[in-house]
Amino acid sequence: MSRVRRTGWIADVALAALTVVLFVSVALATGVRGPWNGVIPVALILGALLLVRRRWPMTVLLLSAAAVFAYHLGHPSPAGWIWPVAAAYFTAATVSRTRWVVAIGVAQLVYSAVDARWIIGRNLFRYLVHTLGEGLLLAALVAAGLAYAASLRRRDLLGEAEYRARAAEERLSVAREVHDIVAHTLAVVGVHLNVAADTLREEPAEAATALSLAQDVRNRAMKDLNALIAVLREGPAGTKPQSDASAIGVLVADARAAGLDVALSQHGDLSTIPATASVAVHRIVQEALANTLRHSGATMAEVTLTRHPRSITVEVADDGKGAPSGGVTEGNGLIGMRERVRALGGTLTAGPAPRGFAVRAEIPVAGSPE
Template sequence: MAGAPPRPEPAPVRRLTTITDVALAAGTLVFFVAVAQATGVHSRSQGLTPLGPWQGTIQLGLFLGALLLVRRRWPMTVLLLSVCGMFAYHALAGILSPAGWIWPVAVAYFTAATTPRVRWAAAVGVAQLVHSAIDARVILDKNLIRYVIHVAGEGLLLAALIAAGLTYAAATRRRERMREMDGRARAAEERPRVSHEVHDAVAHTLAVVGVQLNVAADALDEGDPAAAATALRLAKDVRNRAMADLRSLNTTLREDSGGTAPHPDLAGLGTLVADARAAGLEVTLDERGDPAAVPAMPAIAVYESSRSRSPTRSSTRTRAGPR
């Protein structure tokens, strides 16, 4: 059975998601620029000359923040672009900053860790961590303890982000399973009631139809065809209403709403003919008798047979009951 398509999120949830992403983007920009300037940004190519915030720092902060706006749709792409931005910031611009490598892209790592590609996210993080350790070798020459704290801190932060993402993903899957189990339990509780309604509807229909058939038989015996025709029409109306009620009740008994539509029968021939004519075919539909009087299986067979035929000229004839 095909799974049901995911339901769209309610409008309040979508608004909260948008507000959260915008807040994270703005926070990343402000926090990254503040920490980078507080710890000192220097240019390697200019003899460790201090650089202002507009000499690469704000630009990178804007880039990292803008990527977070689409992190839910393309988590791995956002992570890779964020890491590439960090590499470009430190390498291509010749910038030396002890502001860190992992934490500026912390949100991207967390988001990627919630996806099935968490191993790729971890591999990217390890590669970035190794490059961070190599890039910070200048600190190693001056202060070994600071270098160890820098590398260990980056490693612990990466591990914490991956673990947090995995935990969040597991909790989300658990909530979804619980909701699914609750839905199945409610459906299971509902089925007995619906089954009773189906039984009552069938019993009532058979009783009414049986009475009207007896009335029609007695009327024919008494030589009153008008009364017999009236009784038969009433029996047919009751049968049609009962079929509609049974189709409605049947949707509740199904596990999902994706396959609750009744199988096409003679009632769908009109749509089938219209589609064929729209495609340029010359189709003739010749109906004789009452299609509602045709049993279900022959009606379905006629529909399927008509649908499978695709000549340049098709003639579909349906005969039901007396002419």
């Protein structure tokens, strides 16, 4: 039995016991004698019905109202009509048609007013308190049930909205991952294919090497894409972890094989940063090098990773043509990097550098040692 169901069952048992005790106590307090002749059996029936109130709310309400009616029919008493079945009214109002709940309550109130008419001659004020009080109690129970049902619906709507927001965020995250993988792969493979096309006739061995390198890059990209597809189909459990900062050497090697002279500098222990930050570092370097290969016309680039006490800095600078005079036009790659860094609470800048173009990201690492 789940924790929620167990808690609900305990609440029902407690409510049933409270109803039995209150019904018997009030009956005795109002002058009823011989409780085993009707009071205790009816109280036990009312309590037992509450144990199944969640499953059959309207049936429980009807049977509870009938039990109270039978009790008053055989044992005239000033004890109430509505309060003994208060839990049944509340439950039925939360899940059933309100008009039927109100109809049953009004029928009880009308009969209660007629049944207690003998009090008018003795104490009119007592009669009004009795009838109006029961009416107010019924209204309060129905209103409370409707409010509770509305709160449940609101909670479900909020939960659904939160689920959709998480799903949209996950789709955006996967889209960024796919873009980074495909962009890097196409940039590196494109360079190797150009080399192969230029050297196919004169240097077939060099062309074959370029094609082999392109195939290796393509195979790694396919593995990454398959891992992402597996996440979409089955969830993250059981899938291979995403490439992180420890795999940056592979990105540098790919760029070098494509003809870009890349220098890699690492300062500090990168193995201690959290997985999300480590993946972000890898994707930033991947996208920055892909942009360098595709757009800048650079011959060299420098990748610098610096581990600070509470953050990590990623810098990728090249000696290419930099940004055009009109400024930096952010495509999907830069936008994806910026969103990734912002999601982790960091900042990213990208723009002209003294010798070309530079990307710099500062990613906080919460809970890092001083």
